[in-house]
Every structure is written in C-alpha cells, then in structure tokens.
Amino acid sequence: MTPRLWRDLESNGRRLSDSAKAVREEAERRVAAVKEMVTQGKEVVSGDRILVIGYDTDHDKHTYSGLPSECFVYPGDVVTMIDGVDCTGRFEAFLHAPFRDHCAGERNETSIAMQVSLIDGSGTGQVLLFGDLSHDTIMKIVEITTGNQHADRLAWDVLLAPHHCSKFVMYVDDELQQDVLDALEDAAEPAGCVVSSSHPIPDTDEPTANPPHRKAADRYAEIAAFHCTMEHGSTDAPTPIVFEVDTSGMRLLEPELVEASARSVEKAFTAAPSRLGLVAAAAARYAQEKSAASPAWRRTRTRTPGADRIGQAIIRDRGGQAAPSTPIGFGAR
C-alpha cells in the first residue's frame, strides 16, 4: 500500500469505488492485526502482513503510523521478502516511487514504481512497473536514477505499459515527448517486451477516451515487441501472457510450453505447499487451462500486414498503381 490510500480514506468529499473501499478496509484490518500481534509479542502471520511503500508528510496522522519499522519501505530500498519469506537471490524489487513530493498530488502520480528482478542462477528477468504514472513523474524517476548512477535499475525485459497503455506517458498536450521513449528504449534489453494490461487496443483514439490508447501502443511497438493481455492469442479468447526465467534469462513462452511449465510449477510446489507455492501453482494452472481452452492460440493474423496497408494507402492516394508518367517541371508541356 502507499500512504495515499489513507489520504484518500480521510479526504472529504472524495467518492471511492467499491473495490477501493474493499482495499481500504483490508488495509485497515491488516494494520490492526499487525498492531495486535506486536502488542501480544507474536509473529505476524501470512494474510495479515502489510507493507507501506513511500513517504507521507502526514505520516503521524494516519493509523499506520504505529506499525513496526519493517512494515515501511521507501524509494531507493530493495525488497527481497515476499509474505515473510526471504527470497534473496531469487527475487528483488527496487523501489523508484512514490516520491514524497507527490504524496498529496494527483492520485495516479502516487503509484508505486519498481523494478522487479526474478533470478535463476546466472539468468535474470527484469520487469519495470510504473503503475499509473505519466510522463513527468516517469522522467523524474529516470533523471534521479541515472543521476545516482543506477541506470541498471531501469533495465527491463518486460515493461508493463503504464496506466493500461495511456498516451499520457509520452504525450503532453498532444505533443510527443521523445525523451521518455528514448529513456525506455535505452533501458530495454534486446528482446524486451512491452505488455499492456488492458482492453484490446482501439483502431483509433477518440479525443477523451480512457486508456488503452492506440498512439501509445504504436509508440511502444517502435521500441519493443508489444503485447496486449486482452488480445494475446485472440480478442475472443485471450490467453495469459507467460514469461519464463531460467539461467539464460527471460523470454515469452510459447503457449505449448505454458502447459509443460504449469505442470512443472505445480510439481515443484506440491511437495511443500507454502502459501506462495499455492499462488504460483494456481497461476500456472490458470494459464494451462486458458491455453488449453484456446486451441487456435497460434495467432491467425486477421489484420492486414502493415506493408500491404502502406501499399494500399499509396494506391488510394495516388489514384492508381503506377507512378505518373507525365513530366513535371522543366521540359513539361
């Protein structure tokens, strides 16, 4: 959770959605549970843990202020614990944001931003997550990180397109901001993928439409391979986008491998079914079932190939197949 959750909770006149209310209630329950366990001198159990990420100038005014120090992490910190399990050498999350200056700002700009590294021996997969951040905050992260000589903390094999593929990452007042595209491309690993967790990308952008935006998807497609969760496989029966990390690095799994991987994940965690293992096995099983339900996964391209579309546009605009044969300029009659 970010401290912003409590600001939203206590701000007057702001209407929260049902899901936001549910998250808020769960956060409050966990805060109370942790405090109770600490009071009783007991260890906090899985399901009750909570991590507050980022600063707030109103820190002392909120209910979480009495939590023990291990419940707080800040930009620049590295997290290696998942639900009480030390995953050093296998997992780490480097926190980029939220910034202290944004604690009372636009809600989207208080999103958690982090680089998640999944490690298997000599292989590492890096995922860059910017939440719902837009251009200015992302560039602030880039400038601070590179200024601190930590450009490696921006590297990504997978970039989750911020704010469900919003154009406001790279457009400000409808002007393209090349700086953020250059920064993202510079940080991309050679086989980097951008994933848009969103509805299918529209053919065109309506002026006030919510994300995903076509313009953003197109700009991402120019710097890396681009995948949309609700288009993967097909828009009718999308299948999970599954990446694998092994000693050679990270890669997008072909669907036929998903099933095999799912089996191995289930097998790996069946022997010692920790909470984390059960979550991983459930995710793997879901991926397996979705893949099996979409036998036509192999993408049958319904879109006309780009080169053909370009050729058709030229013919339409020119009014014919061939270039004009009438001379122009000097010598033309």
Added chain:
Amino acid sequence: MSPGTGWTAGQLLAAEQLRALAEASDGAIELIGGPTPAWLGSYAQFDVSLDLHGLPHVEAGIEVRARERFLIDVPPQFPFRLPTVRVRHTRWAGTAHVQWRRLLCLYAAPSTRWVPGDGMRGYIGRLKFWLEKAALGQLDPDDQPLHPPVAYVLGGGKVVVRPDLGDRVPWAVEPGLPVRALLGLCEQDGDRLDIVAWMDVDTYKRRVDAGDPPVDADGIPYVAAAVVLLSSVIAFEYPDEARELADGLTAAGLSRDELLELVGVVAHGNTVAAGRSVVTPGDDAGAPAELPEGPGGAPLLVLVGTPSRRVAAGGPRLAHLVAWRLDDLGGKITALLGDVEEGVSARLDEIRRDVK
C-alpha cells in the same frame, strides 16, 4: 524557419503529400512531426511512423519491428532532388545499404529510379520496398549488380586505375583464396597517381633489392602502391583510420604482419626508386619530423579491392577498388611497427630502422 514562411514550395508539397498519405492509410502511415529544421541546413525533417507488422523475415535479414520510425529529410529542391531517410536507432548498422549507421540508401541509381512526379508517394513506396527486401536479406540479389562498400572521400589526392585486374583477383582462383597482395605501379603527377601496371610482390622486391626498381619508358621509376584484394567485404562502410583498416584486413585474412610488410616493401621501394632516404632530420627533442609526403616523396597508398559488380547472374565479379592514403606516415608506421616484434622480416626491420 517555420512552415509557410521559410520552407520552399517543394518542401510544403512534401508535407502536403505526407499528410494526404497518412489520411489515406488508416494509421498505417503516421506523420508524427514536421516539417522541422533538419540536420542538413535547409532540409525539412519529417518524422514518420510506418506499420510494418507481419513483414516476412529471415535470419539473414534485418529485424523490423511491428512499427518503425523514420526521419525523412526533404531538400529545398524537392521533388527535383530526392529526400534522404534515417532511423533513430542503430539496430541496422552494418547492414548493406545502411550508411553512417542510420542512413538508409534507398536508390542505387536515383537518376533512373526516382520519379519526381510521384513525390512522397513514390518515396514511401520505395522505403517500404527497401524494408521488405532488407527483412528478407535480399538487398543484394544474385542477378543484380552489387553495391560496393561505401568510402567517404576525405581528400588525399587522386588515383586513376588503368589496367584491369583480370584473374589476379583471389575469387577467380579455385578454390578461392581469402586474400591476395600485390603492387600497383603508378605514374605520379603531383597528387595524382595513375596505376599503369600490376606486379607481384616478390618480383618487385627482387627488382628493388637488385637496385633495378621498375621504370617507365622514359626511365622514370614508378611509384609503388600496396594492393590488397579480398574475397570478402570488410564492412559496408569502410573505416578512415589506418588502425581500423588494419583490423578489418586482419579479420578478412591478411595478418597485421603481412600488411606491415607489404607497406614496408612499398615504402622501401619508393625510397630506393627516388634515390633518397626516408629519414628526415628530427627536432632537438628527438621527435620524428612530419613528412610532407610519403617515402621517396610519393604518397603511400593502400588499395583494397573487393568483389563487386556482376555482368550477369552467376558470372565473374569485377573488383571494386578503394584507396587509402597514409598521410602522417611517420606516426602511423611507427604505431604499426610497435605492434610487430623485430626479426619477423629483414625488410621490416630495415624499414623500422629507417623510420625510427
């Protein structure tokens, strides 16, 4: 410079044509920006994105993403002069027909291929064609003339090659040789050298050692030029530094020692032919003085020949020659000599002593 004020009618025409194309393309062609001032003085730059998803691709071809951005620079004289096109990235650097790492060479013969009346429609169409061929690794098909490696002329005099190389090229030999060294015999007129004959290295060395360097009909000694013929291409763009050239030749099969010996033979031969020493008095600090010319008062040349134009599919390839003039000879030969141990070659040691 701003649209409507500083742009020429031709550049505004290009802008209008690109806008019309974008409107007709349903997103396949997007005009992201422009016209804006381009890197080339009065050129107008247009930032264009093309939908290229689904482009057939082979391993040997360039990797083309689902969309690609292009910077198209339109000259003031458009459409009577054609635009140039660049990419922001360097992923295609080293590919044939990609110059300066980013500039795409779309037309081998613009005078016959570029149609001014088709304007940007033809240009975008040509760019699409180039990308399709590049993705399939077919920019140099078997039945078409080969585009020679690109050499950027930086001055350094003139070289005129008069005789054919004929079957001296290593790719004419079965089985093919990776490399062959020989000498060009030149007539010198100021900074112009005319190669009038070829001679193998051993024959030339014997003549020089015997005090009988090759001479023309009037008894004037020829200037020798080093010639390295390769069966492969070092790169699509040739380097302009001696060390990079040496690295490229090494990779192509001519060792650094062999190159140095070849250059040494030429330097020694030209010195002998001119009847004077290469040594020029240095200054008090012992630093080598800068030589106004190469050894013997002649430019020291290294010509590199690579297989190029075909006459017909499957036919023999003719050689394409590019000449490097090693200008600050003292420094460069000294640098090269530093990389080679003494005793490798008596001739080399002799040159080393002369230069040092």
